Amino acid sequence: MSEELAVSATGLVKDFGGRRVVDGVDIAVPRGLIYGVLGPNGAGKTTTLRMLLxxxxxxxxxxxxxxxxxxxxxxxxxxxxxxxxxxxxGMRAKDAIAFMGALRGLRWSEGRRRARTLMEAAGLGHAADDKIRKLSKGMAQLVQLLGSAVHHPDLLVLDEPFSGLDPVNQERLEKLILAERDRGATILFSTHVMAHAERLCDRLSIIAGGKVRFEGTVADARAKLPFKAHYTPHRGGPELAALLPPDAEQIDGSWSFTVPEEGIEALLVRLIDAGHGISGLSIERPGLHDAFVRIVAEAGAAETVE
Incomplete structure (x- = not known):
């Protein structure tokens, strides 16, 4: 297996109580990237990470x-x-971080020094001497993440790291992940929240039903869906709907629909010739959330057919 890969696996299988939780997972995580393992609850993400480790x-x-x-x-x-x-x-935050580093071979004094530096950078310097029981859930979670990174690992594996965090601490966590990537670490994390994956991931896998259903970049995933148009006519009317594609939906005077395979130009000409004109128009590729829903739905349909 390539030296350029931080993590790789072929054909991983795991059964629990007669139920196949992971069913032939292949994964390849290049060094120095942020790699996401995405999937709905119960998809086999945590089991896959634990086998990899x-x-x-x-x-x-x-x-x-x-x-x-x-x-x-x-x-x-x-x-x-x-x-x-x-x-x-009962442990102080800086000592908790140093303790986690010591478990990985880091000297205690160096761990405490790095702990203060990391907490300052994360905006938690004021809490370095506070005991864990006094910290909010989000702050305690960030402290545990810092403890996971204090020994400067080559690989950082995070299982649902954003779970339970408020928006402020989610943003702090994203910055910490990016800082670790910039330091040279490989980041492998699982999540079922698409917004974080869309902002952070260099590459990702989508797991559903214990199998990898997609692997590639965020752009690759989004490219699996057609473009969507958001059109606002200059003049409406009951005959407008008949000119638009069958999936067109009206919301507050505007229409959303899938851009036809032949493009949108001919449709716009028909709308203008019919006197509806164009007051507003935007065309965009659906986000990772939409691609994820489609991929998982297709996986479920395939399982039903089998």
Missing amino acids: GIIEPDAGERMLLGHPRPREASDQVGYLPEERGLYP
Whole structure:
């Protein structure tokens, strides 16, 4: 497997209680990128991440983590934020960060020094000496993320990192992820919230029903859907709807519809010739959310047919 990949796997399979949770997942995460593993709840995202890290063993398939066929051999080079958060409530924030670094081989004094620096950069410097029990849920979650990154890992794995965060702390977390990528780390994170993935991911996989249904860039995913037009006529009328594509929907005097395969020019000519004119027009590619919904829906339809 390529040295240019931070993480790779082929044919990962995992069953729990007779139910196949992960069904032949292939994944390849290039070094130095932010890579998202997207999917609805119960899609197999967390199980896949845990197999990649060596926390649980696959029933079938092969993995490579930072060049190691046995993932646990690379554990000191990895930072991991699990979906289930947990910090000692009586520990001071800076000490919690240093403690997590010490578990990965970082000297305690250096960990405390880095902890203060990281907390200052994240806008949490005022809370460095506060005990975890006094922090808000969002602040405690950011502290745990900083603890996952304090030893400067080559790979940072984050399982649903935005879950439960308010908008302010979500923005802080996004900045932390980007800072780690800029430092040279590879970021692998799971989420079912498309807005974060659309802003952050260099590449992504979409998992549904335990299988990878899409792999590529955000632009690749969005390109699976046609362009949408938003049209406001200069003059309306009951005959206008008959001139528009069958999927046209009216909202507050404007119309939204899929751009025809032959383009929109001929349609605009018909609208102008009929006297409706153009008061406003915009054309855009649907976002990652729409692409995600389509890909997951198609996966469900395929499973039903099978």
